[in-house]
Amino acid sequence: MLLLAVDTATPAVTVALHDGASVLAAESDVDARRHGELLLPAVDRVLAEAGTELHAVTELVVGVGPGPYTGLRVGIATALAFGSALGVPVRGLCSLDGLAYASGVEGPFVVATDARRKEVYWARYADARTRATEPAVARPGELAQAVAGLPAVGAGALLYPEVFPDARGPEHQSAAALASLAAGLLAGAGSRAPGSAPAAGFLPPRPLYLRRPDAQVPKNYKVVTPK
Known part of the structure; x- marks a missing residue:
């Protein structure tokens, strides 16, 4: 291979x-x-x-x-x-999942990356190989209760130490x-079956955006037509 x-x-x-x-x-x-x-x-x-x-x-x-x-x-x-x-x-x-695996953290923890707009992409992990929740996007302040007491990995965690006081690398x-x-x-088994638990596993090669792109067509824009 x-x-x-x-x-x-x-x-x-x-x-x-x-x-x-x-x-x-x-x-x-x-x-x-x-x-x-x-x-x-x-x-x-x-x-x-x-x-x-x-x-x-x-x-x-x-x-x-x-x-x-x-x-x-x-x-x-x-x-x-x-x-x-x-x-x-x-x-x-x-x-x-890649960041979680690289961290080598044992026990429950969080991975958070910078989503810009003062938000983070995040998920909870049971260990470095097992994701406990689906990926999501949120403002850090909304996560305080969900991540309290957990180590956190990634650039998003390092940006918001007030929410992730135990932030660490890799960034x-x-x-x-x-x-x-x-x-x-x-x-090993390798593939993630539809409806299975969200442990680390292969996914279709399609982007997980979780929100609309920053650049969008303006609403109610003026249409100019030739006379």
């Missing part, structure tokens, strides 16, 4: 290659405004570091968010294009963690 993982759901543009036993190469670059510019060169460098080429990839995994509209679609569109060209499956993973997503989680899932 040669698994390529990419994620652009957070400000991190992150890529990793995994052979089923360990991560062969990985790269992350934090820049919320340049996902489209950075992703493909990062893929090239990761493949070169591992001494292989794209045609050798047999599995593709992509973080499906939740995340902002523009950044998130870059990673998913790229993964789907690779999958179509290579004829290999593309599997999605919740990006919060951003890591494709190396996402790839390791995916490799473990592929070695």
Whole structure:
């Protein structure tokens, strides 16, 4: 197996290659405004570091968010294009699951990423592999009771210490963690059946936006027609 993982759901543009036993190469670059510019060169460098080429990839995994509209679609569109060209499956993973897996926290905790607009994307976890709630978006102040007393991981938690006093890293997503989680899932049951408990598992490679995009067509705009 040669698994390529990419994620652009957070400000991190992150890529990793995994052979089923360990991560062969990985790269992350934090820049919320340049996902489209950075992703493909990062893929090239990761493949070169591992001494292989794209045609050798047999599995593709992509973080499906939740995340902002523009950044998130870059990673998913790229993964789907690779999958179509290579004829290999593309599997999605919740990006919060990757952060949870990277944290190594034992016991209940929360993952929260920055959703902008003074909101966070978040979910509760029973442990680093088991998500206890579906991903959601909320204002931090609305979560005080739900997250009280729990450690919290991610940039969203670090931004709001008054709500997440036990905030810690990792701050951003890591494709190396996402790839390791995916490799473990592929070695086991792997898939999440519809209606099953929301434990970490593969999802369709479709974006989890959770809210409307920032850019929208104005309501009641004036239509100009030629005379």
